[in-house]
Amino acid sequence: MRRVILLTISIFLSYFSLHSSLLEFQIRDFPWDDGKALILEWRLDADSDSLRIQKLDPNGHYVTIYDTTKPSGTIMDDDVQPDEAFQYRLIVYNRATGDSAMVDRSMVPLVQWYNTQKTPLLVMMLLLSGATLYYIIASKRGKEFFIRRINALDSMEEAIGRATEKGKPILFIPGIGDLDDIQTIAGLTILSHLATRAAQFDADIIVPVRFSMVLTAAREVVKEAYTRAERADAYRSDRIFYLTDDQFGYVAGIDGIMVREQPAANFFLGSFYAESLILAETGFSTGAIQTAGTAMPHQIPFFVVACDWTLIGEELFAASAYLSRDAQQLGSLKGHDFGKLLCISLIVVGVILEYAGIHWLSNIFNIG
Amino acid sequence: MSYINTHVRWERMTLFGILFLAVMIPLILPIGWRTDVSPHVQMVYDLVDKTPPGSAILISFDYEPSTMPELKPMAMSLVDHAWQKGHKVIAVALWPMGVQMANDVFSELTASPSEISSDEIPDVQTTDVKEKDESDEMMTPAVSANSIRRYSSKRYGIDYVNLGFKSGAMVTIKAMGRNIRETFPTDTFGTPIDSLPIMDNIVHLRDLAYIISLSAGDPGLKQWIMVAHDNFKVKVSGGTTAVSAPGFLPYINNRNQLRGLMGGLKGAAEYEKLMGTFGPASIKMDSQSIAHVIILVFIAIGNVRSFRRRRKQRQARDKE
Amino acid sequence: MKRTIPVIITFVVGMLVIISEFVPHKPFGSIAGTLENWFLIIAGFAIILGVLSLLRMSGHKINSKAPNWQYYLAGIISFSVMVLVGVLWGMRESRGIFGDGENLFNWLGAKPFDYLFNNFFIHLSATMFSLLAFYIASAAYRAFIIRSFESNLLMITAVIIMLGRTSLGNIMTGWLPQNMQFLHLPRIADYIMIYPNSAAQRAIMISAALGVIGSSLRIILGIERSYLGGGN
Numbered sequence: 001m002r003r004v005i006l007l008t009i010s011i012f013l014s015y016f017s018l019h020s021s022l023l024e025f026q027i028r029d030f031p032w033d034d035g036k037a038l039i040l041e042w043r044l045d046a047d048s049d050s051l052r053i054q055k056l057d058p059n060g061h062y063v064t065i066y067d068t069t070k071p072s073g074t075i076m077d078d079d080v081q082p083d084e085a086f087q088y089r090l091i092v093y094n095r096a097t098g099d100s101a102m103v104d105r106s107m108v109p110l111v112q113w114y115n116t117q118k119t120p121l122l123v124m125m126l127l128l129s130g131a132t133l134y135y136i137i138a139s140k141r142g143k144e145f146f147i148r149r150i151n152a153l154d155s156m157e158e159a160i161g162r163a164t165e166k167g168k169p170i171l172f173i174p175g176i177g178d179l180d181d182i183q184t185i186a187g188l189t190i191l192s193h194l195a196t197r198a199a200q201f202d203a204d205i206i207v208p209v210r211f212s213m214v215l216t217a218a219r220e221v222v223k224e225a226y227t228r229a230e231r232a233d234a235y236r237s238d239r240i241f242y243l244t245d246d247q248f249g250y251v252a253g254i255d256g257i258m259v260r261e262q263p264a265a266n267f268f269l270g271s272f273y274a275e276s277l278i279l280a281e282t283g284f285s286t287g288a289i290q291t292a293g294t295a296m297p298h299q300i301p302f303f304v305v306a307c308d309w310t311l312i313g314e315e316l317f318a319a320s321a322y323l324s325r326d327a328q329q330l331g332s333l334k335g336h337d338f339g340k341l342l343c344i345s346l347i348v349v350g351v352i353l354e355y356a357g358i359h360w361l362s363n364i365f366n367i368g
Numbered sequence: 369m370s371y372i373n374t375h376v377r378w379e380r381m382t383l384f385g386i387l388f389l390a391v392m393i394p395l396i397l398p399i400g401w402r403t404d405v406s407p408h409v410q411m412v413y414d415l416v417d418k419t420p421p422g423s424a425i426l427i428s429f430d431y432e433p434s435t436m437p438e439l440k441p442m443a444m445s446l447v448d449h450a451w452q453k454g455h456k457v458i459a460v461a462l463w464p465m466g467v468q469m470a471n472d473v474f475s476e477l478t479a480s481p482s483e484i485s486s487d488e489i490p491d492v493q494t495t496d497v498k499e500k501d502e503s504d505e506m507m508t509p510a511v512s513a514n515s516i517r518r519y520s521s522k523r524y525g526i527d528y529v530n531l532g533f534k535s536g537a538m539v540t541i542k543a544m545g546r547n548i549r550e551t552f553p554t555d556t557f558g559t560p561i562d563s564l565p566i567m568d569n570i571v572h573l574r575d576l577a578y579i580i581s582l583s584a585g586d587p588g589l590k591q592w593i594m595v596a597h598d599n600f601k602v603k604v605s606g607g608t609t610a611v612s613a614p615g616f617l618p619y620i621n622n623r624n625q626l627r628g629l630m631g632g633l634k635g636a637a638e639y640e641k642l643m644g645t646f647g648p649a650s651i652k653m654d655s656q657s658i659a660h661v662i663i664l665v666f667i668a669i670g671n672v673r674s675f676r677r678r679r680k681q682r683q684a685r686d687k688e
Numbered sequence: 689m690k691r692t693i694p695v696i697i698t699f700v701v702g703m704l705v706i707i708s709e710f711v712p713h714k715p716f717g718s719i720a721g722t723l724e725n726w727f728l729i730i731a732g733f734a735i736i737l738g739v740l741s742l743l744r745m746s747g748h749k750i751n752s753k754a755p756n757w758q759y760y761l762a763g764i765i766s767f768s769v770m771v772l773v774g775v776l777w778g779m780r781e782s783r784g785i786f787g788d789g790e791n792l793f794n795w796l797g798a799k800p801f802d803y804l805f806n807n808f809f810i811h812l813s814a815t816m817f818s819l820l821a822f823y824i825a826s827a828a829y830r831a832f833i834i835r836s837f838e839s840n841l842l843m844i845t846a847v848i849i850m851l852g853r854t855s856l857g858n859i860m861t862g863w864l865p866q867n868m869q870f871l872h873l874p875r876i877a878d879y880i881m882i883y884p885n886s887a888a889q890r891a892i893m894i895s896a897a898l899g900v901i902g903s904s905l906r907i908i909l910g911i912e913r914s915y916l917g918g919g920n
Binding site for chain 3: 380383384387388391401402403404406407432433434435436437467468471535536538539542543556557558610611614615617618634653654656657659660661662663664666667669670671674675
């Protein structure tokens with residue numbers, strides 16, 4: 001009898017000792033999502049050496065969703081629906097003693113309408129967009145803004161004229177990015193201006209592209225440019241063609257075109273990677289006048305070295321405004337300047353504050 | 369720039385010819401120079417080294433054959449290191465040919481010794497064998513003529529898996545962040561993911577200890593940093609071509625957006641040094657070193673010629 | 689109307705994507721991903737356009753015996769062979785119409801597609817990439833001429849980086865005592881790459897990002913319409 005009592009007490013105590021060894025089991029809503037995920041966290045002490053997490057299914061049975069020996073951890077359950085309670089059970093084992101304990105928890109996933117962690121991003125976006133819109137409206141109302149000379153863009157006329165004189169074509173490469181790359185779009189907007197001038201000067205323009213979507217857009221751009229220049233009859237769709245999706249296959253194709261067709265002027269405007277120097281040097285060896293523009297920082301030096309003119313970074317995006325001299329577009333360039341001023345101010349203030357050991361500004365921009 | 373005349377063309381051909389020899393000769397007759405390890409490569413090494421055994425890790429093969437000479441040695445060393453530490457390697461690719469690149473690396477590393485052909489082992493000739501000494505700048509190649517380790521006991525589906533290629537770059541990574549199993553319901557050979565033991569308990573990117581992207585361009589390392597680290601808080605490291613490497617240095621910051629970077633062949637050679645191997649990257653570094661010197665010599669020659677030309681022009685002007 | 693509808697679509701979609709960045713609530717949370725999937729689907733179909741364009745252009749050059757028509761013939765033959773062998777005998781992971789082509793596999797040591805890929809394509813790609821080495825040399829020979837203070841600075845930096853990034857840098861300055869390790873060429877090279885180089889790259893990245901914002905705003909608001917193939 002005494003043994004039975006002692007055994008009962010020890011089982012009771014070991015249950016509680018195991019239970020009291022379970023320090024934490026929490027379920028919380030995944031922050032700032034559409035209510036389709038919950039985060040389950042547990043922390044146990046070293047006495048418990050394995051655990052199992054179970055979830056109550058619609059049939060009323062607990063199904064194991066996670067099984068581990070980790071004493072602490074976090075898992076995410078994204079098989080949940082918003083505004084519906086989900087029940088979980090944590091079962092803890094101690095292999096040596098064979099004891100186990102169990103904790104039940106439940107949680108309702110919540111849907112959030114706004115992610116407050118992205119507020120700094122929203123503020124910056126509103127500031128920059130607001131400034132750009134302000135300058136566009138000011139420009140529409142007649143205010144004139146100074147824009148410095150961009151020699152690379154001024155030289156386009158000279159390049160087209162040279163091609164016409166020599167009777168050689170112009171080669172235009174809109175980069176190796178697809179149509180979802182903003183640099184490709186920027187390249188195509190310059191192509192529009194270039195094609196108009198080429199049509200007026202009666203110069204041939206060759207546009208090999210890497211992606212089919214860019215092919216469609218480039219053809220449309222050039223066709224409209226020729227129509228605008230009242231030279232729709234001179235437009236040849238076979239001069240704008242697809243080569244290959246492969247990066248170096250594309251480069252090999254362009255090199256072949258350069259060596260065979262001997263264009264008088266080459267334009268490399270868009271996003272480029274390792275092939276930038278291969279294109280530029282091959283173009284140099286054929287004696288063409290070359291203009292390049294890209295926002296890829298590590299390719300700009302190659303273009304600067306090997307090309308006659310280079311558009312660096314934002315000059316590529318400013319090109320359309322510069323060439324068209326449209327008031328609204330020029331106004332938007334002023335917005336770039338505001339953005340730069342804002343960045344410079346934040347950097348200077350941020351550096352001073354960091355040196356002073358004040359981190360609130362850098363913490364604001366720690367967007368999770 | 370004026371049209372390239374015959375004289376200039378011959379100059380270029382001469383330069384190319386000398387450079388070709390400068391690159392070729394050290395490949396045939398390796399010198400055995402070693403390179404210091406930079407802090408960024410050390411960071412990559414430490415990330416792999418300090419991750420506990422049994423962890424699942426992901427390597428994204430975001431390159432193609434053109435950049436294989438720079439990135440494959442990195443891949444070999446990384447998988448070698450990961451397997452030494454007992455990690456489970458999951459391969460994916462954001463480039464279509466990355467699948468093949470991953471298969472090549474796994475095939476080579478799991479080949480049994482009898483399957484290794486003689487031309488896979490660095491072809492080095494030496495009669496001296498000396499103890500490997502980390503302070504030595506020269507490492508006798510014969511010490512590690514067989515330095516590429518083989519793991520013929522590693523089993524597909526248990527120790528490593530190739531999930532294949534998925535287009536979409538950032539969309540794919542975001543989808544993996546939510547659910548890898550839905551993004552890759554089968555591996556590249558069509559085996560359902562549920563039947564692969566290595567994928568047990570791997571549901572989200574957060575279930576991985578770290579991600580390494582071997583990236584030759586876009587999509588690649590930048591997307592992994594932007595999504596896997598910034599959104600899902602998974603540790604990200606990487607290797608890139610030498611040309612792209614400077615562009616990723618800003619991501620190595622106090623927010624740990626990028627935990628180290630291997631840049632080009634030198635980065636791969638540094639990693640091999642940390643691994644204590646004398647692999648393909650270390651051999652090719654000899655060529656790179658000689659090539660750099662040749663280029664510097666030619667730059668000097670170019671400057672001398674330019675200086676003499678300018679002096680002649682000045683003298684001619686003075687005479688007038 | 690031809691240009692108005694695309695501009696309206698651009699505006700609506702642009703605003704939706706911006707909103708989805710901040711509003712995780714249905715349906716905005718998943719809209720960006722859905723739109724990107726739509727783009728991928730369209731791009732997948734668009735590849736047919738590209739291939740047809742390539743074949744038509746090459747065919748025209750061959751038919752009219754234009755100068756260098758042989759290269760276009762080589763291009764069409766290469767294209768056709770790769771497509772055919774891939775469709776007929778498949779690749780490593782997949783079967784073709786004629787199965788796995790065991791006889792061919794035994795003869796070549798791999799499936800025809802894999803054989804061509806490993807023995808032709810990989811080497812051709814590597815060859816194109818290796819052109820960079822030669823072109824860097826010729827570009828450096830031409831460009832690194834000392835003319836002014838800035839070009840002087842460029843030369844010195846180039847020499848330090850080129851030596852510091854190879855084993856030679858280590859050999860040349862590795863013997864320096866501990867208190868002079870700051871003159872170690874690889875360390876100086878790393879310093880230049882981490883500080884001045886990163887600063888310059890970040891400046892270019894920031895200004896390019898601002899350019900992207902401005903350009904994107906112009907496109908979303910319909911101010912910039914050249915990419916649609918028309919004027920403003």
